[in-house]
Amino acid sequence: MREMIQPGGLWDPRPKFSQVVKFGGQFFIAGQTAVDENGDTVGVGDIEAQTRQVFKNLEKALAAVGATFDHVVSLTVYSTDLDAHLPTIGAYRSKYFSEPVPSTTVQISRLVRPEWLLEIEAAGILP
Numbered sequence: 001m002r003e004m005i006q007p008g009g010l011w012d013p014r015p016k017f018s019q020v021v022k023f024g025g026q027f028f029i030a031g032q033t034a035v036d037e038n039g040d041t042v043g044v045g046d047i048e049a050q051t052r053q054v055f056k057n058l059e060k061a062l063a064a065v066g067a068t069f070d071h072v073v074s075l076t077v078y079s080t081d082l083d084a085h086l087p088t089i090g091a092y093r094s095k096y097f098s099e100p101v102p103s104t105t106v107q108i109s110r111l112v113r114p115e116w117l118l119e120i121e122a123a124g125i126l127p
Contacts, residue, residue: 007064010057011039020061025126027065031078031119032057033111044115047085051092054120059096065126069096072124075103080117082107089118 005020006012013019013030021028034042034050035057043049062068079085082105093101111119 005064007060009037009060011035011037013039020064022065022126027062027067027071027124027126029058029061029122031076031121032061033113033116033119041113041115045117047088047117050117051085051088054118055092055096058120058122061122062124067124067126070098071127072097072101072122074123075101076121077103077105078108078111078119079105080108080110085118 001023003022004018005022007019010019017030019030032054034053036042036053042053059069062071077089079089086105089105111117
């Protein structure tokens with residue numbers, strides 16, 4: 001059975017989409033951006049603040065399914081400027097992940113909101 005989950009402390013995008021889907025022993029987290037629980041952008045123009053918020057949002061989504069960053073098996077990272085953002089993104093990855101995680105990282109021209117600089121989605125196996 002597929003279970004849609006709206007984690008506490010995250011912006012609620014329903015009915016447009018779900019933040020997290022649990023399917024059997026797997027979970028899939030929708031792309032997390034630099035928004036607070038009210039849907040307001042955090043750190044406009046500041047990749048450090050936006051990256052911090054994205055990882056906080058990922059952490060809340062993981063907790064909602066009883067998982068941690070150790071249970072993530074795949075990441076997809078979208079950045080509007082890899083040359084400028086990659087050092088910051090890499091520093092936060094090192095802080096949150098104790099082991100390497102397969103990932104795809106792409107540069108895009110923009111995200112849904114033009115002030116967003118970064119979006120990260122994750123998939124994993126439940127403990």
